[in-house]
Amino acid sequence: MSDQATHQYSGHSKRPYTRIFVALVAVTFVEMLLTLQQFIPHEFLPIPLVILSFAKIALVAMYYMHLYGDNKLFTYMFLVPVPFVLLIMAALIIDLLV
Amino acid sequence: MALTLESGALFALLAGGTLLLTGLVAGGIAFLVFNLDRERRYVDESVLTPAAAADGGSVALPRLSAVSESVIHSGVVEAPPSLGMSHNKxxxxxxxSSEIMFFTALIGAYVAFRAIGDLVPEHLNVVLSGVGTFVLICSSFTVVLALDAVQENNQQNFVFYLLGSILLGAAFIGIQGYEWAELMSHGVTATSSLFGTAFFVMTGFHGLHVIIGLVWLTLTLLRAFRGDFTPKDNMGVETFGLYWHFVDVVWIVLFTIIYLIQ
Known part of the structure; x- marks a missing residue:
């Protein structure tokens, strides 16, 4: 894969960046609306919030950090630490509950 | 045996341990990558032997001509990236990668304490933090536009977007500082409760990253004034961008787990 992923938008480059920016702001607004207006029962609220949060992370990582179209090694480096953290969380919760 | 959490010492222990662990992991990876790279030097000793020189440089010249223009600076020929990607990147x-482990371990500990009910958020200002989130997203946008501008050789826009990013980053720190002061006025400090410890450790480390980013951004701006970046040579801006967007990603998670899910 090319190391020049950032050049793929040359010429008409601002369009995807602006669209991603608008999407990020819109999702943040929806998140705040969900929290402040309480459209969803409190106990179920974390589900949509976590999904929306992951969507924002994916947009930033793929388009602003150029993981989309760049060397796959960088994507692996971005994702590999996560299972270890889940392991720490699981161990901690088990230890606290026992 | 359940651990005692009265002073939040466990949280600090986790943070310190994670920092040490991530440092060791990052150091190990860097050692392996750069030793591997040294063995694959493109311009090797054999090219520059007397035998090659006696051959009229017929061996050396084609090899050297294959070296990209972009890696020749100040008369020094550097080996191109043998792994097929920029070493800086x-x-x-x-x-x-080490930072992801560090922050997600902190976040993981916070979520675990929340899950068992030991940690209860107090006096958080969701609207103010929402404004801070918007400001940080704007700064990510201006950083990516700055990279875009330098790649199109638009130096004026490049400097303008870098300046905008500095102002937005500083505004975020200002908002964060205001919120810290507001919480402290309500009696929430780093030692008042487990929530206080967790909140100040997580937002403090994030804020420290933003401040480091601002210093780096300022240096990038100074280099931009010197004309150091061109459409062909802008890896410094791209590398900084990766760091800044990562700081944005961390805040997206902190905003959700601390402020939105209460």
Missing amino acids: LGMWTFL
Whole structure:
């Protein structure tokens, strides 16, 4: 894969960046609306919030950090630490509950 | 045996341990990558032997001509990236990988304490933090536009977007500082409760990253004034961008788990 992923938008480059920016702001607004207006029962609220949060992370990582179209090694480096953290969380919760 | 959490010492222990662990992991990866790279030097000793020189440089010249223009600076020929990617970028991603482990371990500990009910958020200002989130997203946007501008050789816009990013980053720190003061006025400090410890450790480390980013951004701006970046040579801006967007990603998670899910 090319190391020049950032050049793929040359010429008409601002369009995807602006669209991603608008999407990020819109999702943040929806998140705040969900929290402040309480459209969803409190106990179920974390589900949509976590999904929306992951969507924002994916947009930033793929388009602003150029993981989309760049060397796959960088994507692996971005994702590999996560299972270890889940392991720490699981161990901690088990230890606290026992 | 359940651990006692009265002073939040466990949280600090986790943070310190994670920092040490991530440092060791990052150091190990860097050692392996750069030793591997040294063995694959493109311009090797054999090219520059007397035998090659006696051959009229017929061996050396084709090899050297294959070296990209972009890696020749100040008369020094550097080996091109043998792994097929920029060393700067690989180094930054290695660093970010260790940072992901560091921050997600902190976040993981916070979520675990919340899940068992030991940690209860107090006096949080969702609207103010929402404004801070918007400001940080704007700064990510201006950083990516700055990279875009330098790649199109628009130096004026490049400097303008860098300046905008500095102002937005500083505004975020200002908002964060205001919120810290507001919480402290309500009696929430780093030692008042487990929530206080967790909140100040997580937002403090994030804020420290933003401040480091601002210093780096300022240096990038100074280099931009000197005309150091061109459409062909802008890896410094891209590397900084990776760092800044990562800081944005961390805040997206902190905003959700601390402020939105209460």
